[in-house]
Amino acid sequence: MARRRGRRRHAGEYRIPSQFIVLSRAKGATTARRSLREKLSPQFHTSGKSFNDSVLPALVMLARREKDLLNKIAIDAALDEGDVAYLLGREPGSAEVEAVMARVRAARGGEDGGRAAKAKPRSRGRSLGDF
Numbered sequence: 001m002a003r004r005r006g007r008r009r010h011a012g013e014y015r016i017p018s019q020f021i022v023l024s025r026a027k028g029a030t031t032a033r034r035s036l037r038e039k040l041s042p043q044f045h046t047s048g049k050s051f052n053d054s055v056l057p058a059l060v061m062l063a064r065r066e067k068d069l070l071n072k073i074a075i076d077a078a079l080d081e082g083d084v085a086y087l088l089g090r091e092p093g094s095a096e097v098e099a100v101m102a103r104v105r106a107a108r109g110g111e112d113g114g115r116a117a118k119a120k121p122r123s124r125g126r127s128l129g130d131f
Helices: 018-044 048-065 067-076 081-088 095-118
Strands: none
Touching: 018 048, 018 081, 048 067, 048 081, 067 081, 067 095, 081 095
8 A cells, every 4th residue: 555645644754762872972981980990999999899889989079179199190000091081071182181191191201211221131041942
């Protein structure tokens, strides 16, 4: 049976379910929380669940208020740009995140750069074939 005129009464245009859109947007935040949990929960001596429930919200508030604390945590825990962006509540490429990461790179470069230049080549020594 052919349709007479126009659109069907109860049929609408197909739209992607909104749950998929919400889930795809939440994926970045979930990944950032998981990354922070893996890097910081051992330092706080907590489980991953208790870190997400109690420590992370307090850490986010502290990081937004105390930039020096954020710099120290980022250096000690080797946080990447996404982790710092989550703690600041900004996008990964924003000016605030870039400023923090520049300070982190400068601090890491000062510590690691000196050691790498002074490192001696490893001597060959003995191997299992010598025995």
